[in-house]
Amino acid sequence: MDLTPAPVHDCPHVVIVGGGFGGLACAQALGSKRVRVTIIDRHNYHLFVPLLYQVATAALSPADIAEPIRKVLRRHDNVDVVMGEVSGIDVASRRVLVGSDGYIPYDRLVLATGSVYNYFGNQRWASVAPGLKTVADARRIRASVLRGLERAELTKDPDEQQPHMTSVIVGGGATGVEMAGAIAELTRCSLHRDFRNIDPTTARTILLEAGERILTPFPEELARYAHRRLEKMGVSVRVQSPVENISPGTVTVAGEVIPACTIVWAAGIRASPAASWLDVESDRLGRVPVDATLAVEGRPGVFAIGDTAAAADEDGRPLPGLAxxxxxxxxxxxxxxAAELESGTALPPFRFRSRGNAAVVGRSAALFDFGGHRLKGWIAWILWALVHVYLLVGFEKRLLVSIQWFWQWLTYQSGVRIISDEEVCETDAVEAAASNADDDGRGSR
Structure with a gap:
């Protein structure tokens, strides 16, 4: 069944799979050109993933960092949006397979399907240690942190309280550092006056990193600053601490079993299954090899961008998985x-221009690496905030997030601290399933 939403014209048809940063930017660049464009995504919204950790830590709501794809692209009459799950690609017939029996033909195909978290062969850990890629992930983590405190409030025994007030983040990259700092701030600053039987300032936040230091893509000077800053906030930073096992409510490191209510996985990513769709050999992270024009070799008319592509810079170094x-x-x-399809112009090689690498380390502190120049502390935090507000889609989002950030900075209060009935049911179901799976696993050994 042909799902192409627009009537067939003589214009070439470009299909984009994925409505993330790369896919949306590509669709916008093709907007109002003499081509037909169809963008396919399993969600109907574009998500600003760099701020998803703030949804997980009750600073922002999902609506603050998500915008309907149709709304973003509605001024481009040549762009259509399809909400659907891509199941494969028929390269020979130049068709994208959607669902069980649908397809969309293409003249050019752009794969911008992003990435998922890599559990390095321990996929069963995903049920108890979610990553942070979707709104559902963020809501689940937020509910886990808040429910842990509520459970601790029900007992007056400090030994029983502590596991419910412990959060473990696995992975010392930018996401792990930002999550650890935000959880520590939530428990020690925003919630310290909200409970009677517990003292949220005694909550434990543990950041585990298998390597020799956190933030390995950053210069050592900035990594040391982030390490000191996190410890000052009460985060226990443990380097050279690879995880041996994760089960419901516990993390095992070097033989030590750490009881924890909230476990977050931030230890690495792998690409979406685009390589298997194309039947091409991927790199070790599942990315599709591309040439200098981002074209997939041996697959005419197919391109890959973002986390889907194994692209290199002018010096042959792999490009990082950044927005x-x-x-x-x-x-x-x-x-x-657009230039190729309208006038036959050959595609020039892609040249990446780095705008710097950044990470926020709690309240009023961040770090920036511009290559030759480095920033840390208050000024870096202001710059980080300005950049992220600017990159949000739409003036309304920028204004709302700016107001909320200012209010939270002024009052130390986070506003989205509600646990919905849906989140309670989801969390209970996941915990029960994980516990049963873990019991089955122990029984089979």
Whole structure:
């Protein structure tokens, strides 16, 4: 069944799979050009993933960092949006397979399907240690932290309280550092006056990193600053601490079993299954090899960008999995494809221009690495906030997030501390399933 939403015209048809940073940028660059564009995503919204950790720590709501894809692209009459799950690609017939029996034909195909968390062969850990890629992940983590405190409030025994007030973050990259700092701030600053039987300031936040230091993509000077800052906030930072096992309510490190109510996985990512769709050999992270124009070799008319692509810079070094990389690739490819399809202009090689790498380390502290220049502390935090507000889609989102951040900075209060009935049911179901699976696993050994 042909799901192409627009009537068939003589214009070439570009299909984009994925409405993230790269896919959206590509669609916007192709907007109002003499091409038909269809963007496919399993969600009907674009999610600003760099701020998802703030949803997980009750600072923002999902609506603050998500915008309907149709709304973002509605001024481009040549762009259509399909909400659907891509199940494969028929390269020979140039069709994208959607669902069980649908398809959309293409002249050019752009794969911008992003990534998922990599559990390095321990996929069963995913049920008890969620990553942070979706709104559902963020809501689940937020509910876990808040429910842990509520459970601790029901007992006056400190030994029983502590496991419910312990959060473990696995992975010392930017996401792990930001999560650890935000959870520590939530318990020690925002909630310290809300309970009677417990003292939230005694809650434990543990950051585990298997390597020799946290924030390995950053210079050592900035990593040391982040380490000191986290410890000052009460976070226990443990390096050279690879995780041996994760089960419901516990994390095992070097033989030590750490009881924890909340476990967050931030230890690495792998690409979506695009390589298997194309039947091409991927790299060790599941990414699709591409040439200098982001084209997939041996698959005519197919391109890959963002976390889906194994692209390199001018010196042959792999490009990092950052939003700025995906956004620049999407804009470049949209403009290049428009020129090729309209006038036959050959695609020039893609050139990445780094805007710097950043991470926030709690209240009023961040770090920036611009290559030759480095910033840390208050000024870096202001710059981080300005950049992230600017990158949000839509003036309304920028204004709302700015107001909320200012109010939270002024009052030390986080506003989204509600646990919905839906989240309670989801968390209970996940905990029960994980516990049963763990029991079955122990019984089979």
């Amino acid at each position: 700025q990389v995906a956004r620049q690739q999407g804009t470049y490819l949209g403009q290049a494809l």
